[in-house]
Amino acid sequence: MRLVPIENVRPNTVLGKSLYDIDGRILLRAGVVLRENTIAKIKQINILSIYIVDKYSDEEVEDIIKPELRQKAIITIKEAFSNIGRLNKTKPEKNGENDYTWQEQSYFYNIGKMAVNLIDDILNHKDVMLALVDIRSMDNYMYSHSVNVSVIALTIGMAFKLPKKKLEALCIGALIHDIGKSLLPKEVSDKQDQLTEDEKEIMKQHPRLGYKYLSSTYNINSLSKLIVLQHHERPDGKGYPDGISQDNIIDLSHIVSVANAYDNLSTDVPGKRAMFPSDVLEYLMSYAGTKFDYNIVNTFCRIVIPYPKGTIVEISTGEIAIVEETTPGFPLRPTVKIIDGPRVSNIGIKIDLIKEISIVISRVKYEI
Structure with a gap:
């Protein structure tokens, strides 16, 4: 498929x-x-x-997590974000700290349980290569995005062999990295058109708002809270909200920054189609060391599969091919089989793009 x-x-x-x-x-x-x-x-x-x-791609593309777990995770985040935003519009602060309701504490507890379930599911997966198969409605975009970022971040964390407790903090931080957006004015957080400059400045407040909101809860690990605060910071010090640089950003925040960027760039949104897979990876690599941590980008580019098995592509010879296999460490150089082109004799021939270095994937084909 x-x-x-x-x-x-x-x-x-x-x-x-x-x-x-x-x-x-x-x-x-x-x-x-x-x-x-x-x-x-x-x-x-x-x-x-x-x-x-269709006749070209009838094999199932397996998600790295079970479909029912993905949907349960999306609902868990949706319930938390939408209700936290509603509750905090009417709830006063006491002594500068949040007075959490039992409902809010239950949302944090459920998110913690969900993080454990996601980790266990991914650890049981036979393949650590990452091929996302998420289909999302724009009505659920932020919640689906949060789950995707957590899955990507976990895959990176596992590649670095992080201990399970640190993976839990990473997963929770990734799941709630945008919780501050639920505290923004609806006309900004829900806007699908391009934001004005003033609205962009308001949007940039979401990491600090989220961190401030979480600062008093005992149900969220301090590392997870720092992820919420730092996921838009950059190694070169040009990020926000504090403009801190490489050594002051925790490693888990660096991981979520890469995962967040990859999911944003590789996803269709109204008025903006997803970037071509090779362009997303090239973007990340071109900003490794400035926008993103170099080692994390380097590791991520070895475990992601931008062209899942069954993808139809046009290659630089002008022929149409189907992706058959991706070798770990070479995400942009899969093995493909020619299915159409000017030379009938080439149909059915398999090409290993690792060996045939003069041939590249030109674009993904949706119609043949």
Whole structure:
């Protein structure tokens, strides 16, 4: 199966991955044949890309976490963020500290439990390579993004062989890294159009707002709180909110910074399509040492799979090929099989792009 923008999906296409609504209920199950009216309804609920099965790619793309766990994690974050934002609009502060309700403490407890479940699920996964298969509605974007960032961050943390307690702090910090956005004015946090300069400055307050909000709770590890505060800081000191540099940023914050950037750049949003996979990795590598920690980018680029098995690509020879395998350490140089092109004799030939260094992937193809 392969991920295709919804505008490229044609009637009578088979759905490859189940679709969920904003509350985690299944809307359409994998295997259903999509009719024209169904495709139109998918567009209406702001799902921008879906997985399809066709004659070129019928093998399942396995998520690094179970689909039901992903949906449960999204709902856990949604309940916490939406209710924390609502509760804090009416709740006074006492002595400059938050007076947490039992509801808020229960949200922190549930997030901690969810972090343990995510870690255990990923540790049980047979492959540490990261190929994201998240399909998200823009109505659930922030919550899906939080879960994706946690999964990416955990994969990086495991590559560094971090102990489990540190992985828990990393996962919790990644899950709640944007909690400060729930405390911003709705007209800024929910705006889908481009922000004005004043709105951008308001948005930049979310790390400090989140950290201040969490400062008094005993249910969140101090390392996780620092992730919330520091996930937009940069090694060169040009980040925010404090403009601190490399040595003053904890390693877990550096990890979440890379995970956050990768998910943002590789995701479709209204008015902006996801960057081409190779461009995302090149972006990260070009800013390694300035925007992002060099060692973390270097490790991440060895474990990510920008072209999952089944992806249809055009290669620099002008031929169309399907990705068959990715070798660890060489994410942009998979093995591909030619399925179409000007030379019929080449159809079916496999090319290992690690060996054929003069050939590169030009772009992902959605229609053939």
